Amino acid sequence: MTPRKTAFGLLGLVVLMVGMSFAAVPLYDLFCRVTGYGGTTAEGAGSERVLEQTISVRFDASKSRDMAWEFTAPDVRVMDLPIGQTGLAFYEAHNPTDRVIAGQASYNVTPYSAGGYFTKIDCFCFTEQVLQPGQTVQMPVTFYVDPEILTDSEAKFVQEITLSYTFYEIDIPVDEVSLAPAQPADEEG
Template structure:
């Protein structure tokens, strides 16, 4: 085999490996963030911890909408103080002021980033798609706790405040709702 063909074959192999790694990067990064709390990604649990500490944590709530999302969205309360390990319950309010059904999904993060792995959700409206009818207003709960292990973390143990932020994004309507939405007639050609 000529050196040019060998080099071309090696470069093609490198390109295939790089393309394969790029497809694997997104799921790997998502997994890494969920396991470590990196980038403010919160943890999920099915139940609260058994241990509740005397130390408290001030939790702030923030809400925003992606550009073009027509809902109104805000926390029902701006903040609360919970004991570390104690289950907290907060609500966010969403309102669809339009005359059409709109579906949305909430993305979330926690700041500072060191708190992400210790801020744990038991249940959250962000786990599923939300569909609001025209003029509908809903109160959406999030049940959470701050993991007591935060006091053993070299950096996170000094935190006294955590901010939980949500951003709602418009998503496609589920089939059962899309079928009932009025269809815009196609323009008539002259």
């Protein structure tokens, strides 16, 4: 093999590896949503059937170390509801600072085997949240546990599911920047 062919082969390999690294995140996300792997939840409409058997849903709230908001789980920390019935819970966020802060919530469901059966119909985590200084908001999540959970060899033994959210700060979205009050400039003097 000539040095030129070797160089082109190595260059092609580098291009392939860079391309695969960019494709890895969306492909992994798709894999998790389809399989429920890693506690990833499904999204959809309400369940068509409601069972008599109940399951407990526990709510958890946390924030990244750098997030200045106060973020709390619903007042009712555990909800017992029939499998297939739609539930509604409200998390609360408060911005105690004097600046506009944008945040995004990441979520997880444990045990992981239940992740594919925990379906969020609507959730604050689907969009970025922007809070003005001193603003407090109630953020709803509407969900149900799919009755198909009882057909899964591992998930059918789950008695309690924990829905956890972690908020982290993000850049203020471009469409929100114009709505944010101007930040005072640092004055020298």
